[in-house]
Amino acid sequence: MRILGIEGTAWAASAAVFETDDPDALSTETYRTPDPSADHVFIESNPYQPESGGIHPREAAEHMGNAIPEVVDTALAHAADRHDGDGPIVDGVAFSRGPGLGPCLRIVGTAARAVAQTLGVPLLGVNHMVAHLEIGRYQSGFESPVCLNASGANAHLLGYHNGRYRVLGETMDTGVGNSIDKFTRHVGWTHPGGPKVEQAAKDGSYVDLPYVVKGMDFSFSGIMSAAKQEADAGTPVEDICVGLQETIFAMLTEVAERALSLTGTDELVLGGGVGQNARLREMLAEMCEQRGAKFHAPEPRFLRDNAGMIAVLGARMLNSGDALSVEESSVDPNFRPDQVAVTWRGADESVARAYTDDGAIRGAEATVDIGTDEVVKRRVPKTYRHPELDDRLRRERTKAEARLTSDARRAGVRTPIVRDVDPIEAVITFQKVGDADLAERLSPEAARTVGEYLAKLHRVGIVHGDPTTRNVRVESGTHGTSRVFLIDFGLGFHTDHVEDHAMDLHVFAQSVEGTADDAEPLLDALEAGYESIGSDEVITRLREVESRGRYR
Ligand SMILES: C[C@@H](O)[C@H](NC(=O)OP(=O)(O)OC[C@H]1O[C@@H](n2cnc3c(N)ncnc32)[C@H](O)[C@@H]1O)C(=O)O
Ligand SMILES: Nc1ncnc2c1ncn2[C@@H]1O[C@H](COP(=O)(O)OP(=O)(O)OP(=O)(O)O)[C@@H](O)[C@H]1O
Ligand SMILES: [Fe+2]
Structure with missing residues (x-):
């Protein structure tokens, strides 16, 4: 099978050809580790480099308009060279449908439709974020890993459950690469800033910066303001770069570890452009080694935006009959990874594993x-x-x-x-309290009690900070009664901020959605419990937190 991939969500105009002699490795029915020697991936990219400042959407689209046809021609010429005579030179055309900058995506979509129609082959609409994590899963052969995507516009932890990728945790403000790039712009460096921070950090010494994680969610705005203030106050920029790397990457490593712990899985894959950073990879590898987990990071050409990952996921989609008609192939700048109906994985696979408590x-x-x-x-x-x-x-x-x-x-x-x-x-x-974690004994009654408990805490200005289903213990009594305990207040603090109270509910809801088969009744019970004691304002804010599009 040979697939053309096209990428152009923001800065990389890229086209690729993915070819495999081993299409069985793409299929869920014959699940096994792919044989890397059976694959061939050719990638041709032309990056957009802003002259000053960050990415300008209009300039980026102009770049795509010029560069996409060129990289596609180069990739097609390559496919033609490898073609042995019969049928079309590729079996399908995969393209990034979103998320990304609208004007850039539209150019990519138009190019993909034109090539697919000319060659008479299927069109495959790929979610860019899912491609960032599927490439690592494909290469590693891991069955059901937690995936950490550390890219420019995003930062999130995903795990597959019940036919979809669930967001286990994510940034509450900007993406990780964009945050770093904003700091480097502040100190006058050109875009992209990530590689420059990595370079400068080699000559610096550590400075303390704010460290913010909330369960498996995290935020970068506080640390970025503090970093800018340090720069304005004359702290050597190399030292700030060390502080930034040590703090931001430790946050990402901690939430990745928490996701491994919550789901019980022992596999982690990394994706996204910031994943090219050696210090981040080192931290993740060390964390995994110490907990006996397996870790895979693709090579840099597959971490930064590239059409190779789009072509590989397109091949799996084609293999499961997941093609788009031209009429339904419009692009989506806000395409979230948890919206994708995952056709190329088994319905009963899951990131959540049976838990063993061995003392x-x-x-x-x-x-x-x-x-x-x-x-x-x-x-x-x-x-x-x-x-x-x-x-x-x-x-x-x-x-x-x-x-x-x-x-x-x-x-x-x-x-x-x-x-x-x-x-x-x-x-x-x-x-010692309880006889099981709530993760093993999920029930609407217990979820309701958690809602009541969180409301009682918030009423006196306490935030739990990490209320996941592993931080609630359940003790079954006689006659079906049970007692519920909250544990693990290490990330807690005192505040009356509505946002922090809503985050407690959001963290609990995400942990339920990532692992439960039927989350709906549990979440309804959680909210009913909360509302019976707590403030409506918090529930209203929760809706807002849930609806925040994070692709900015
Ligand atoms: C929606 C899509 O357009 C977007 N793509 C994207 O952000 O490009 P990506 O190639 O995944 O990541 C680029 C980011 O990766 C950072 N970066 C590149 N090399 C780095 C390094 N060595 N250390 C830290 N950051 C690095 C850059 O500074 C930049 O912010 C995304 O995936 O979020
Ligand atoms: N007081 C307790 N009684 C019974 N079991 C407990 C108690 N405290 C902890 N445990 C068990 O140990 C597990 C880990 O504890 P805890 O959550 O405090 O550790 P942690 O390292 O902070 O975990 P994480 O950060 O992943 O939530 C709990 O999920 C629970 O099964
Ligand atoms: Fe990306």
Whole structure:
């Protein structure tokens, strides 16, 4: 099978030819690790380089108008060379349908339709974000990994469940590459800034910057303002670059680890242009090695925007009969990865794995030894993090967790009793509570209680910070009654901000959607529980958080 791919969502005008002698490796029925020697990928790209500032949509579209026909011609000439005579020179034309800049996407769509019609072959509309993560999954042969996409306009964690890619966590403001590029513009460097930050960081020393994760979500705006202020105050820019890399990439590594811990999977793949950064890859590889997980990052030509990843996913789509008619092939600048009906994967595959509790649990942050009536939680040093950052986080979180676990109980929420705290060693001894994590015992009744608990916390100005289905314990009593406990307050803090309260609900909802078969009744119960005690304003804000398009 031979597929032409076309990419042009923002800066890379790119065309590719993907050819495989092993089409079985594309299919879900004969699932197995692809044989890399059976594949051939040719990529021709022409990047748009803004003369000053960031990407200008109009200039980018002009670039696509000139460069797309050229790269497509080059790729088609290559396909013609490899063709042995019968039938059309490619079996299908795959193109980036979105997300991206509208004017650029329209040029890509027009080119793809023209080639597909001329050759009389199927048209394949690819979601660019799903392509960023499927390339790593295809190459690695991993069955059901957590996927971290670290690209320019986005940053998110995805896992496949029930026929779709679920967003397990994502940026609450700008994409990771765009955030870095904004800082480099501030200090007068040309676009793109990411590679320059990586280079400059080689000569700098670490400076502290704000570190913001909320469950598996995160945000970059605070750290970026702080970085700009440091630059204005005269801190050497190389030092800020070290601080930026250490902080941002530790955040991404932490949320990736939390997603592994939540889903129980032991496979991680990386995608997106920021994935070319060696320090990010090093942190992820180290984290995975330490928890016995497998990690795969594609080579740089498949990480940055490229048509190779579009062609490879197009081949899988064609293989599952997932072609588009010309009439329904319009582009979509806001195409979210969780909107894609995934036809090329088995309906019962899932990122969520059965959980084994063997007496010592490895969470995202800590190791937890489970005794008969006590548990000991140790925040062991994370060697992927800069030692200063690691010390700070372990100490702060241990103190916050001990204090908030007790504060929450006074607010009427069931939590384990704290028996001992050692903030220096970052160890807490708790009463053992519950007989399973909520992830194993999902029920609308328990979800309702979680809603009530969060409302009680918010009423006294406490945010949990990480209320996932693994941070709720359930104890079954006689006659079908059960008691519910909240644990793991390490990311908690005190605030009355509606946004932070809504984020607690959002984090819980995402953890349910990523792993439950029927999330709807659980989420309804969560909200009903919350509304019975908490403020409507928070639910209204939750709707807003959920609807935020993040492709800016
Ligand atoms: C929608 C689509 O157009 C968009 N594409 C995109 O953002 O291009 P991508 O190639 O995935 O990523 C580009 C970003 O990747 C950053 N980047 C490139 N090399 C880097 C490096 N060595 N270290 C850090 N960032 C790097 C650049 O600064 C830039 O912000 C996306 O995937 O979000
Ligand atoms: N007090 C407790 N009683 C019973 N089980 C507990 C208790 N505390 C923790 N556990 C078990 O240990 C697991 C990990 O604990 P915890 O969530 O506190 O660690 P973590 O490393 O912070 O995890 P993450 O950051 O991934 O949520 C829990 O999911 C739960 O199964
Ligand atoms: Fe991209």
